[in-house]
Structures are given as C-alpha cells and as structure tokens.
Amino acid sequence: MRSFTSFLVAVLLPIVLACENPDTHSCASIFSASTALVSSFCATYTASAITATAAIPSDINSACSGKTTSISEACSCFVTSETAVALVATTSTTEAKTTAKTIIPTTLATSTIKATSVAKVTSSAVAVATTADAAAASAGVGGTIISTLTGGAGVGGTTCTVTAFADISASVSACSNVLLSGITVPASTTLSVAVPTSGALLFAGTMTVEYTPDADYTPIVLKGTNAKVAGLAGAVIDGLGADYWDGEGSNGGTAKPDHFIKLSDMTSSSFSDIKIINWPTHLFEITGCTDMTMSQLILDNSAGASLGHNTDAFDVSSTDGLYVSGATVYNQDDCVAVNSGSNMLFENMCCDGSHGLSIGSISSGVTVSNITFKDSSVVNGENACRIKTDAGDDDSTVSDITYSNIYVSNITDYAIDVQQDYENGDPIGDSTTGITVSGVTFDSITGSVADGGYEYYILCGSTSSCTDFTWTDIDITGGTSSCSPAGDECPST
Ligand SMILES: *[C@@H]1O[C@H](CO)[C@@H](O)[C@H](O)[C@H]1NC(C)=O
Numbered sequence: 001m002r003s004f005t006s007f008l009v010a011v012l013l014p015i016v017l018a019c020e021n022p023d024t025h026s027c028a029s030i031f032s033a034s035t036a037l038v039s040s041f042c043a044t045y046t047a048s049a050i051t052a053t054a055a056i057p058s059d060i061n062s063a064c065s066g067k068t069t070s071i072s073e074a075c076s077c078f079v080t081s082e083t084a085v086a087l088v089a090t091t092s093t094t095e096a097k098t099t100a101k102t103i104i105p106t107t108l109a110t111s112t113i114k115a116t117s118v119a120k121v122t123s124s125a126v127a128v129a130t131t132a133d134a135a136a137a138s139a140g141v142g143g144t145i146i147s148t149l150t151g152g153a154g155v156g157g158t159t160c161t162v163t164a165f166a167d168i169s170a171s172v173s174a175c176s177n178v179l180l181s182g183i184t185v186p187a188s189t190t191l192s193v194a195v196p197t198s199g200a201l202l203f204a205g206t207m208t209v210e211y212t213p214d215a216d217y218t219p220i221v222l223k224g225t226n227a228k229v230a231g232l233a234g235a236v237i238d239g240l241g242a243d244y245w246d247g248e249g250s251n252g253g254t255a256k257p258d259h260f261i262k263l264s265d266m267t268s269s270s271f272s273d274i275k276i277i278n279w280p281t282h283l284f285e286i287t288g289c290t291d292m293t294m295s296q297l298i299l300d301n302s303a304g305a306s307l308g309h310n311t312d313a314f315d316v317s318s319t320d321g322l323y324v325s326g327a328t329v330y331n332q333d334d335c336v337a338v339n340s341g342s343n344m345l346f347e348n349m350c351c352d353g354s355h356g357l358s359i360g361s362i363s364s365g366v367t368v369s370n371i372t373f374k375d376s377s378v379v380n381g382e383n384a385c386r387i388k389t390d391a392g393d394d395d396s397t398v399s400d401i402t403y404s405n406i407y408v409s410n411i412t413d414y415a416i417d418v419q420q421d422y423e424n425g426d427p428i429g430d431s432t433t434g435i436t437v438s439g440v441t442f443d444s445i446t447g448s449v450a451d452g453g454y455e456y457y458i459l460c461g462s463t464s465s466c467t468d469f470t471w472t473d474i475d476i477t478g479g480t481s482s483c484s485p486a487g488d489e490c491p492s493t
C-alpha cells in the first residue's frame with residue numbers, strides 16, 4: 001500500500017513551493033517530516049487560536065524557535081484541507097460536541113446583515129473620492145470609482161455562520177459556505193483557510209486583525225480550487241495600519257507583516273466584493289495562482305496618506321491567468337506590481353495616491369508576458385504606467401505589455417515610464433541591457449501631470465533591449481518628456 005506520507009508529500013508539492021524550504025528551515029522541516037504529529041497539532045492549533053508557546057509540543061516549539069507566526073504559517077503550508085477534513089471527522093466526542101454547538105447552519109441570506117451598518121460603511125467610502133476622481137469619472141474615461149459594494153453571495157447549499165475564530169476550521173469541513181461574521185483574528189495567528197473545492201468563504205461585518213509587529217507574519221493565507229471568496233454587503237477587513245505606520249514601511253521602524261493577505265496557489269477561483277482598509281505594508285501577495293479572478297474591491301489606505309509606506313495593493317508573481325476588474329485603490333506605493341507571470345488583465349482600476357500600474361521591478365530569471373491594463377485612471381500619485389527592470393540583472397524577458405485608455409491626473413513623476421536602471425528598488429540612472437522589454441503598447445493615455453512631472457520618461461539600456469514599442473493617441477499635458485537612447489522605442493515627435 002502506498003504510504004500516507006508519500007501521498008501527502010505528492011499532494012503538497014505545489015503548496016510547498018510558496019513556503020519555507022524544509023531542507024533549510026527547521027520549522028518547515030519538522031512540519032514536512034512528522035505528518036501525524038503536525039496534522040493533529042495543526043487541527044487544534046488553528047481551532048483554538050493558541051498564541052502562547054506553552055501549549056505547543058516541545059519539539060515543534062524548539063524547531064520553530066517558539067515563533068507562533070512561523071508555526072501558524074507552517075500549518076497553512078504543510079497541512080492540506082484533505083487532512084484537516086479527515087481530522088475533524090475523527091475528533092473526540094468532546095470536540096465533536098463543541099463543533100455541533102458552534103456551527104449555526106443557515107440558508108444564505110444577505111438580509112441578515114443590517115442595512116444600517118451597510119449605509120455607514122458606504123458613506124465613509126464616498127468621503128475619500130477627490131475632485132480629480134470625479135473629473136475622471138464624469139468625463140467617462142478611465143475607471144469608474146467604486147464607492148459602494150453590493151456584496152457577493154454563496155455557492156448554494158448550507159451556509160455556516162462562524163462568529164469566533166476558534167470555530168473556523170470545523171465549519172470549513174462541514175459546510176458549502178462558511179460565513180465569518182465579525183471575526184477577530186488574534187495576534188500572531190494566521191487565518192489560514194484552504195477553501196473547499198467549489199465552496200465559498202464569505203465575510204460579513206468588520207473583521208479586525210490584531211496588532212502583530214512581526215515581518216514574518218502573514219495574517220491571512222487563502223488557497224483553493226474553484227473556490228469563491230467574497231464579502232456580503234458592508235464587509236470590511238481592517239488591518240489596524242495606524243498602529244504600525246511610521247513612514248518607514250518595510251524598510252525599517254516598527255516590524256510589519258510584509259503582506260496582509262496571501263492568495264497562494266489558487267486555481268480557477270475568485271476574490272470579490274470586499275472592502276479592505278488600513279493594511280500595514282503590502283496588501284495582496286498573489287503567487288502561484290492560475291485563472292484567478294478578483295473584482296469589486298475597495299482597497300482604502302487613505303488614512304495612511306502621511307505615514308503609510310510600501311503599501312502596494314496587488315503584488316503578483318508566478319501566476320498564469322489573472323483577471324482583475326473593478327478595484328478602487330487609495331495607497332502609498334504601487335497600485336499593481338507584476339513581478340513575474342503571464343496572461344493578466346487589469347481593467348476598471350481607479351488608483352489614487354499610488355506609484356502606478358507597474359511591471360517590476362524585474363530581476364534576473366523571470367518571464368513577464370501578455371499583461372494588459374485598460375480603462376483605468378491613475379491620479380494624485382508618483383507614476384501611472386510604469387515598467388522597471390533591474391540594472392545589472394539578466395535572463396528575463398518582459399513582452400506583450402499593453403496600457404490602453406488610461407486617464408492620468410496630478411502625477412508628480414512620470415505618466416509613462418520605462419526604465420532599465422533599477423537597483424535596490426530605486427533608479428540609479430545607469431541603465432543596462434540584460435533584460436529585454438518588447439512589444440509594448442501605449443494607447444490612448446490622456447490627462448495631465450503635476451508641475452515638474454514628465455509626460456513620458458524612457459531610459460533604455462540600448463535600442464535592442466527595448467523593442468517594438470507602439471504609441472497611439474497619447475494626449476498628456478503639463479510636463480516635459482525624455483526618451484533615450486533615440487530609437488524605435490521612442491514616440492515619433
Ligand atoms: C492574454 O491574456 C488574456 C488575459 O488573461 C487572455 O484572455 C488572452 O487569451 C491572452 N492572450 C494570449 C495570446 O495568450
């Protein structure tokens with residue numbers, strides 16, 4: 001008979017790619033090696049929100065240096081939904097009783113969420129819309145600002161409502177839809193859910209993630225195939241950013257979770273209809289996903305306007321097939337940053353305060369291809385349409401990139417920017433040719449830049465490292481322009 005261990009390892013391989021390497025990381029090693037021990041431990045661990053190290057088996061505790069965040073992450077990396085389901089099915093009578101008591105099956109009815117709380121949430125969302133946004137929206141160019149969300153729905157079948165963090169894992173195994181209603185994610189504890197295939201994870205009310213100053217901590221980790229993640233009307237996830245923001249982002253100061261939500265290895269799945277506010281640094285890490293849809297999102301870090309930093313909204317890597325439609329983003333770094341992957345479409349984005357719709361920065365050994373940004377607006381930020389590759393790096397290609405119908409306003413640096421001179425996250429002025437950028441289309445980019453801004457700024461390593469650029473209907477005013485070296489990648493003047 002095939003041993004359970006080898007079966008588990010085979011199943012886990014794609015997931016392991018996004019996690020710590022068991023060969024080099026002692027915490028990952030004990031989790032990947034001792035299946036039986038960690039499976040039963042993780043079931044109770046996630047079910048009981050242990051944040052004190054006293055309740056953790058000593059061998060796990062020492063391999064993980066007593067870091068509850070590492071343990072929580074390892075549970076999410078090395079224990080599959082299959083094992084979690086199996087465990088719940090064989091829990092002791094006492095646990096089974098608790099489970100029965102805390103799961104409240106309901107048929108899904110969005111009306112259970114009080115209309116008054118919906119009204120309150122939407123009015124605060126409207127308040128941050130600016131004059132420039134309104135101009136873009138009324139002119140009918142770029143994206144449409146989303147100020148209210150109507151809310152998503154379940155997938156049919158039973159909906160179990162969970163109101164306490166400790167009851168989540170039991171419900172996930174028993175119900176087609178799990179509705180987290182007004183949950184608090186305890187400090188140092190990861191809300192790690194492998195959404196069951198063809199099931200839904202829903203949010204209602206406000207979910208607050210408690211303060212955890214730890215750069216290794218990821219508060220929310222989601223996986224799934226044919227899975228749906230959605231908020232009901234009025235759903236908000238609050239990261240308590242003001243408790244962390246110190247103007248230094250991920251470069252120093254208070255330790256901050258590096259990404260707030262990790263969508264890991266999700267396939268043919270969706271994430272929609274949620275308002276997320278006050279994330280500490282980067283918001284979404286979207287990695288290892290295939291055929292993923294994200295829509296109807298209000299991502300509002302406007303409260304971090306002075307002290308928020310590195311608050312990227314969408315960071316995407318190793319993903320094939322991503323469709324983002326309808327996101328209104330207020331933040332203080334890239335609205336989108338695609339670092340690797342292919343076949344992505346971002347449309348109807350409204351980015352306010354950001355560093356733009358970006359490809360990169362691109363380092364060695366990656367492929368970025370077929371990425372389109374269309375029908376969007378980028379206002380009150382540093383850049384709008386941007387491709388940046390690292391100086392001195394090589395063996396990477398960036399190809400088939402399209403920016404189409406993008407409205408820009410009040411951009412301080414570059415409305416259109418291609419630079420092959422990045423190092424340590426900043427341009428150094430010395431561009432190189434090891435990474436090629438080809439097949440780039442800028443079509444219908446309109447609007448204006450702030451005083452001192454550039455309408456376009458192109459700094460390529462050579463005319464052969466940037467090829468096949470197409471410029472049509474560029475109508476940006478208010479700034480200067482630069483393109484070097486002179487060649488086919490420059491717009492004809
Ligand atoms: C490019 O990506 C889009 C969005 O995922 C997809 O619909 C389209 O088929 C892709 N084009 C090619 C040539 O693969």
Ligand SMILES: *[C@@H]1O[C@H](CO)[C@@H](O)[C@H](O)[C@H]1NC(C)=O
Pocket residue numbers: 130132353380381382410412450
């Ligand atoms: C322009 O954008 C800056 C942020 O870069 C913002 O502080 C300022 O208020 C904006 N100006 C207008 C007129 O919206």
